[in-house]
Amino acid sequence: MGIDFIDVAQAIIDGLLFGSTYALIGLGFTLIFGAMHKLNMAYAASAIAGAYVGLAAIALSGLPPVLAFFLGPVASGVIGLAVYITCFRYMPASNMLAPLMASIGALFFIDEIIIHATAGSPLAFPAVMDDVYFELGEYGFRGDLIFVLVTSLVAMLVLLYVLFGTRLGLATRAVSQQVVAAELCGIASHRTNATTFVLTGVLGGLAGCMAAAAVGVISPLLTVPITVKGLIVTVIGGLGSIPGAIIAGFAVGGFENLFLLVFGVNQRDIYVFLLLFVFLVFRPNGLLGKAIKRD
């Protein structure tokens, strides 16, 4: 079988571009973990659900399709808040299992709602800039994937600014570092946690819309694979590490597409899991994760 260098490079380029959506999903998992030391398993499901709401909104109102990329994230932010209130807010802080199981429940609950609402069949999702194609020497760049990349990068920059440059972001980080001291500095930790869920929800909604746009269809079958990919990205990047999630998102995207080229679609995910396994054995704290500690 002849796979030459150009094919490999092209697959990696496409994968890296698509990987920016994985980076956004990974960021969502890692930020919530950073804030509460808990995993929100319903995160990717709320991202996909938001994309559906965006799609439904433009279909019902006749608004321009590009608005789905605005309405979807807003809906995901609202769903994120609902997940926080139902699965995290009132659970005892010391109970790690209850919110985990509750959010797994929310994952399948959201999934079921989507399946019932759409009779289980995939829907076409509007693509943006899919008629654009750049060529740079021998390499091609798909316009829709460039759109995905640019939108993701802008979203990440806004997120980093909020987290590191504003008092709101500092407050959420203060809560994750020293919850008692933060409370006594006048920060309501429940509110900063809710803010984290809304912010990450918006990020996830954006990722969900872009993943659907890049594939061209949206389907409830996307929720579990994206959840799993998001968790893989989070673990490889290092739980709680923001730069780790970004790097790992791109890396998983690139490797995934490379595996697709070399081993075909049926075996692709086996090798992605193998990658995860290698990390769990040789670098369990991920690329940039610190050993988990809490006082």
Add this chain to the structure above:
Amino acid sequence: MASRMAGDAMLELSELSKHFDGIRAVDGLSLEVERGEVFGLIGPNGSGKSTTVNLVCGVFPATSGRVLLEGKDLGGLPPHRRLNAGISRTFQNIRLFGELTVWQNLWIARRDAPGEEAGFMRNWFGSSARIREAIEETLVFAGLAGRANDLARNLAFGEQRRLELARAVSARPQLILLDEPAAGMNREEVEDLKQRILALKGSGITVLLVEHVMELVMGVTDRVAVLNFGKLIALGAPGEIQGNMAVREAYLGSPDAEAA
């Protein structure tokens, strides 16, 4: 020492109790801290000093009894509201936001004076020149002016202690609770701390000082209360307390005092 006037208490504890699994950490404690004084709270390890501080700032609820700030019952007020009510504190085991800079640690705790509150957007997304100026002042007060942009976790131990104090001051409290601020300090640092506490008093802040370092307690307080087994056993001017027999017994004659 300020003359006593009815209703002039900054902080009033009334029959305050806290039981942990049958251990009476604080047991029917009643005392008043007057406005503008430096009030010392001493006692052997496990006598209930830190528990009292935690009850005042709402880390956990009292089993019974009341905490009143300027006559208002703080009742079930959650910790984050107590800062707005006018209470801030330092921690015995340093609890800074290690991944934030010195400046950001102060910014987080910063509260606007009543009537000067910034709106939601300004409060969470901006910072006014006035706030920056106030933070600079607090940095100078704590001797941290040159370290504003360093991460808190990279500070030396003494500097971290000073940042703890600065962060509590940054909240513009009426009442500041200092939980063993001199722990681990050398003589010179204790002297610096003494000057800073007196400066706080000079600016009208009421101070509740929990401390083991007697040199500091005797040097800055107006009145001292002594706790043992969660109960008040002595209260008076620092000079009186030093010669009090009950206090000596509490420190020397209670080998089986519960651990802190």
